[in-house]
Amino acid sequence: MMHVKAFEVDLMREPSYRLQKLLYIYVSPVIVVVGLVGNIISLLVLSAPPMRRISTYCYLACLCCHLENRTTTRAQMLAIEII
Numbered sequence: 080m081m082h083v084k085a086f087e088v089d090l091m092r093e094p095s096y097r098l099q100k101l102l103y104i105y106v107s108p109v110i111v112v113v114g115l116v117g118n119i120i121s122l123l124v125l126s127a128p129p130m131r132r133i134s135t136y137c138y139l140a141c142l143c144c145h146l147e148n149r150t151t152t153r154a155q156m157l158a159i160e161i162i
Contacts, residue, residue, distance in 0.1 A: 118143045118144075119143075121139070121140075121143045122140055122143040122144065125137075125139050125140040125143065126140050
Protein backbone atom coordinates (compact mmCIF):
# COMPACT_ATOMS: atom_id res chain seq x y z
CA MET A 80 0.00 0.00 0.00
CA MET A 81 2.80 2.43 0.76
CA HIS A 82 4.23 1.91 -2.71
CA VAL A 83 0.90 2.82 -4.34
CA LYS A 84 0.59 5.99 -2.28
CA ALA A 85 4.15 7.04 -3.07
CA PHE A 86 3.44 6.41 -6.74
CA GLU A 87 0.31 8.55 -6.54
CA VAL A 88 2.24 11.38 -4.90
CA ASP A 89 4.56 11.41 -7.91
CA LEU A 90 1.58 11.40 -10.27
CA MET A 91 -0.11 14.28 -8.45
CA ARG A 92 2.67 16.54 -9.71
CA GLU A 93 1.36 16.07 -13.25
CA PRO A 94 -1.39 18.59 -14.09
CA SER A 95 -3.14 16.19 -16.47
CA TYR A 96 -3.38 13.53 -13.76
CA ARG A 97 -4.82 16.02 -11.27
CA LEU A 98 -7.41 17.16 -13.79
CA GLN A 99 -8.31 13.58 -14.64
CA LYS A 100 -8.70 12.68 -10.98
CA LEU A 101 -10.85 15.75 -10.25
CA LEU A 102 -13.10 14.98 -13.22
CA TYR A 103 -13.34 11.35 -12.18
CA ILE A 104 -14.26 12.18 -8.59
CA TYR A 105 -16.59 15.15 -9.08
CA VAL A 106 -18.00 15.03 -12.61
CA SER A 107 -18.72 11.30 -12.86
CA PRO A 108 -21.20 11.21 -9.94
CA VAL A 109 -23.02 14.25 -11.37
CA ILE A 110 -23.37 12.50 -14.73
CA VAL A 111 -24.65 9.35 -13.02
CA VAL A 112 -27.26 11.27 -10.99
CA VAL A 113 -28.46 13.27 -14.01
CA GLY A 114 -28.71 10.06 -16.03
CA LEU A 115 -30.69 8.30 -13.32
CA VAL A 116 -33.12 11.20 -12.96
CA GLY A 117 -33.55 11.41 -16.72
CA ASN A 118 -34.23 7.68 -17.02
CA ILE A 119 -36.77 7.79 -14.17
CA ILE A 120 -38.61 10.71 -15.77
CA SER A 121 -38.58 8.96 -19.16
CA LEU A 122 -39.91 5.79 -17.58
CA LEU A 123 -42.73 7.70 -15.90
CA VAL A 124 -43.70 9.40 -19.15
CA LEU A 125 -43.44 6.24 -21.26
CA SER A 126 -45.50 4.20 -18.80
CA ALA A 127 -48.50 6.56 -19.04
CA PRO A 128 -51.69 4.71 -20.05
CA PRO A 129 -51.97 6.17 -23.60
CA MET A 130 -48.39 5.20 -24.38
CA ARG A 131 -48.55 1.66 -23.02
CA ARG A 132 -50.62 0.56 -26.01
CA ILE A 133 -47.88 1.24 -28.55
CA SER A 134 -45.12 -1.36 -28.69
CA THR A 135 -42.41 1.21 -29.44
CA TYR A 136 -43.10 3.04 -26.21
CA CYS A 137 -43.07 -0.25 -24.28
CA TYR A 138 -39.67 -1.02 -25.80
CA LEU A 139 -38.36 2.43 -24.83
CA ALA A 140 -39.69 2.02 -21.27
CA CYS A 141 -37.86 -1.31 -20.99
CA LEU A 142 -34.73 0.35 -22.34
CA CYS A 143 -35.00 3.03 -19.61
CA CYS A 144 -35.13 0.30 -16.96
CA HIS A 145 -32.14 -1.47 -18.46
CA LEU A 146 -30.05 1.70 -18.69
CA GLU A 147 -31.01 2.68 -15.15
CA ASN A 148 -29.84 -0.68 -13.85
CA ARG A 149 -26.60 -0.40 -15.83
CA THR A 150 -25.97 3.16 -14.60
CA THR A 151 -26.57 2.12 -10.99
CA THR A 152 -24.14 -0.77 -11.36
CA ARG A 153 -21.54 1.59 -12.85
CA ALA A 154 -22.03 4.00 -9.94
CA GLN A 155 -21.48 1.18 -7.47
CA MET A 156 -18.29 0.15 -9.24
CA LEU A 157 -17.12 3.78 -9.21
CA ALA A 158 -17.76 4.03 -5.48
CA ILE A 159 -15.81 0.84 -4.84
CA GLU A 160 -12.85 2.10 -6.90
CA ILE A 161 -12.74 5.39 -4.99
CA ILE A 162 -12.81 3.63 -1.61
